[in-house]
Amino acid sequence: MIIEGDFVETIEKLIFDVKGLVHPLDRVIAYIRYIPDENGDRVREGTRYRKIYLLREREKFLREKYPRYLYKDPVFNTFLQAVPVRYICRIYKPSERLREMLESSQLDEVEKSALKLALLIKEKAGLALDDIGVTGSILVRLHKEDSDIDLVVVGEREGRRVYEAMEELFNENSVQRYSMEELWRLYEFRSMDTLMSFEDFVKIEKRKILQGLFENRDFYIRLVKKPEEYGEKYGDRIYTPLKKARIKARVLNAEDSIFTPCRYVVDVLEGDSRIEEIVSYRGRFCEVAREGEVIEARGRLEKVIDKKRGIYYRLLLGSSRKDYMILLESTT
Numbered sequence: 001m002i003i004e005g006d007f008v009e010t011i012e013k014l015i016f017d018v019k020g021l022v023h024p025l026d027r028v029i030a031y032i033r034y035i036p037d038e039n040g041d042r043v044r045e046g047t048r049y050r051k052i053y054l055l056r057e058r059e060k061f062l063r064e065k066y067p068r069y070l071y072k073d074p075v076f077n078t079f080l081q082a083v084p085v086r087y088i089c090r091i092y093k094p095s096e097r098l099r100e101m102l103e104s105s106q107l108d109e110v111e112k113s114a115l116k117l118a119l120l121i122k123e124k125a126g127l128a129l130d131d132i133g134v135t136g137s138i139l140v141r142l143h144k145e146d147s148d149i150d151l152v153v154v155g156e157r158e159g160r161r162v163y164e165a166m167e168e169l170f171n172e173n174s175v176q177r178y179s180m181e182e183l184w185r186l187y188e189f190r191s192m193d194t195l196m197s198f199e200d201f202v203k204i205e206k207r208k209i210l211q212g213l214f215e216n217r218d219f220y221i222r223l224v225k226k227p228e229e230y231g232e233k234y235g236d237r238i239y240t241p242l243k244k245a246r247i248k249a250r251v252l253n254a255e256d257s258i259f260t261p262c263r264y265v266v267d268v269l270e271g272d273s274r275i276e277e278i279v280s281y282r283g284r285f286c287e288v289a290r291e292g293e294v295i296e297a298r299g300r301l302e303k304v305i306d307k308k309r310g311i312y313y314r315l316l317l318g319s320s321r322k323d324y325m326i327l328l329e330s331t332t
Helices: 055-065 094-103 109-125 156-171 180-190 198-205
Strands: 007-010 015-018 027-036 042-044 047-051 070-073 078-084 088-092 132-135 149-154 211-214 217-224 237-253 262-270 275-280 294-306 310-317 324-329
Touching: 007 027, 027 055, 055 070, 055 078, 088 094, 094 109, 094 132, 094 149, 109 132, 109 149, 109 156, 109 211, 109 217, 149 156, 156 217, 180 198, 198 324, 237 275, 237 310, 262 294, 275 294
Parallel strands: 149 217, 275 310
Antiparallel strands: 007 015, 007 088, 015 027, 027 047, 027 078, 042 047, 070 078, 132 149, 211 217, 237 262, 237 294, 262 275, 294 310, 294 324
16 A cells, blocks of 8 residues: 555656555555756756646646646545556555565665664664664655655554654654754755745754654654555545634544644634534644644635535645744743
8 A cells, every 4th residue: 555655656757755545546645746857956877857846837847848747636625736547657555665675785875864863763772673663765766965765664653662762762862853053954845835034933943753853854743544544535525615714622532643644633712613523744843733732724615515524614724835833822
């Protein structure tokens, strides 16, 4: 099964990163990430590649060059980037890449740091080797000397153990939190794709523990539930996008805020009172708020028809640059 954290490559050598855990039978919901480009700054097997960062640029590229990787999904009722299974020529699995690195004697400095951090977390959290893997540019061998370390941990129990372990690793100074200068650097990059003030950004990012520095290199850890733990199969719920909405709400439950996709159960204080939860498939919206805290969020209001639960409403974040979630009242 292909899930969040995996990458897929098409017959045209286009490389996509997989989003979420719910996919149609005939295709994989995934966003274009690396494209062949003779002027690209990354090289693999004789082919130069370029990384596409912004969501709007990814969609523009596909619309102009490969429109078959854009389609209107009948369950999510919106246009998505997705790869038909028949066009996939290779699947990249994070745990397989980590195992290859463990057995290799010819790793570069980026790979060495990634392997060292993965094994450090594995030991601290008591994971099996198959529970953790390397994703991002290292997974597809398109990393550069200054590339980040992107790790993924699969399994709900495993993810929660890693979250606890990371707090210990920060306290031991095995990994480091971002300084204000480093947060500013991160803000300048993120603000290209998500609008918020630096003050609001710092309130959220300074306390996150799934990101930081290891051996002077940025790292980010993605926690992903197993598909059977996620509790949703394609077609179990039908989503209908309605409009853009902004709410002020108190977080009632944030236990799934550390996973990708992330979820916050909320009580709306101002705005559409029908909204019961805030959801995002983007890692930057993880760890934003804790139980009892008051937030303001802007996203897309969606009506959800669930076969078991009935009708409810949610706020989806991350489909627009104007989407955000900020802290108004924190518990720390």
